[in-house]
Amino acid sequence: MLEIVNRPYRHIEVNRIAGSLGAEIEGPDLSQPLPDAVLGEIRQALLENQVIFFRGQKLTPATQLAFARRWGEIHLHPYMAGMDEFPEVLEIRKTPADKKNFGGSWHSDQAFTAKPAMGTMLFGVEIPSAGGDTLWTNLYLAYESLSPGMRRMLDGLQGVYRGDNFSDHDGKTRKEFYKGKTSMKVVDPGQTQTVSVHPVVRTHPETGRKALFVGGHLHYFEDMTQAESKPLLDFLMQHATRPEFTCRFRWQSGALAFWDNRCTMHFAINDYPAETRVMHRVTICGDAPF
Numbered sequence: 001m002l003e004i005v006n007r008p009y010r011h012i013e014v015n016r017i018a019g020s021l022g023a024e025i026e027g028p029d030l031s032q033p034l035p036d037a038v039l040g041e042i043r044q045a046l047l048e049n050q051v052i053f054f055r056g057q058k059l060t061p062a063t064q065l066a067f068a069r070r071w072g073e074i075h076l077h078p079y080m081a082g083m084d085e086f087p088e089v090l091e092i093r094k095t096p097a098d099k100k101n102f103g104g105s106w107h108s109d110q111a112f113t114a115k116p117a118m119g120t121m122l123f124g125v126e127i128p129s130a131g132g133d134t135l136w137t138n139l140y141l142a143y144e145s146l147s148p149g150m151r152r153m154l155d156g157l158q159g160v161y162r163g164d165n166f167s168d169h170d171g172k173t174r175k176e177f178y179k180g181k182t183s184m185k186v187v188d189p190g191q192t193q194t195v196s197v198h199p200v201v202r203t204h205p206e207t208g209r210k211a212l213f214v215g216g217h218l219h220y221f222e223d224m225t226q227a228e229s230k231p232l233l234d235f236l237m238q239h240a241t242r243p244e245f246t247c248r249f250r251w252q253s254g255a256l257a258f259w260d261n262r263c264t265m266h267f268a269i270n271d272y273p274a275e276t277r278v279m280h281r282v283t284i285c286g287d288a289p290f
């Protein structure tokens with residue numbers, strides 16, 4: 001377990017962008033192979049701030065992948081096809097022909113798989129002139145700010161997480177939802193596990209802190225009905241996304257966000273109906289939550 005010590009940074013500059021989470025990092029050129037000392041400080045900044053941002057980067061799918069591979073193996077999306085030449089890179093594209101966007105509800109990535117993604121790197125390729133920002137929320141704070149009684153109850157609870165459980169999909173499966181839309185390609189998940197049971201409060205394997213593990217994929221609580229689960233789920237989602245737990249990032253082309261799915265949720269804002277937004281996403285494998 002990595003101990004968080006407030007060491008000064010020697011290789012990077014870290015500027016927090018909000019009170020609860022999020023920091024912009026200055027210094028590294030992510031297209032270059034970075035020395036371990038720089039990577040160590042980036043890891044420290046990620047663990048301290050949960051989501052970090054780099055601007056002015058010149059990344060191709062190949063160099064973005066090379067940077068991502070320094071953090072672990074690449075997690076493939078069970079439902080969405082990657083780029084033809086780079087299957088590990090998911091192009092998130094929304095054009096004026098698309099009404100809904102990808103990622104437009106609060107979630108952490110691939111929470112429904114047996115080993116949800118540890119981290120995600122999202123690179124801005126084409127950004128609307130206004131809009132298309134992304135929000136993140138701090139799930140450590142969401143857990144720690146609950147009453148002791150609620151924390152005790154949640155500590156023993158398991159949740160059922162489903163890949164096809166998305167409130168903004170109008171009750172449709174992903175396949176039905178994306179049918180006839182050309183901007184993103186859906187694939188059959190095949191044998192990949194897309195329904196998993198995980199603890200609703202998870203312990204971060206590197207910081208040892210507990211975080212509320214809720215999000216759009218959490219369908220109901222184990223040993224309860226969906227009707228019994230719903231009021232508590234609604235409360236937890238509303239609580240976890242209180243504005244004071246969040247940060248918001250204004251994208252530019254050449255910006256990269258790197259977030260820790262083990263202690264955050266995120267939400268892509270759909271407020272640019274007449275413009276195109278293109279992002280390249282790479283997701284890094286994680287562990288089974290405990």
Ligand code: SIN
Nearest residue numbers: 092102103134268279
């Ligand atoms: C996602 O959910 O990974 C997409 C986030 C975004 O496009 O801002």
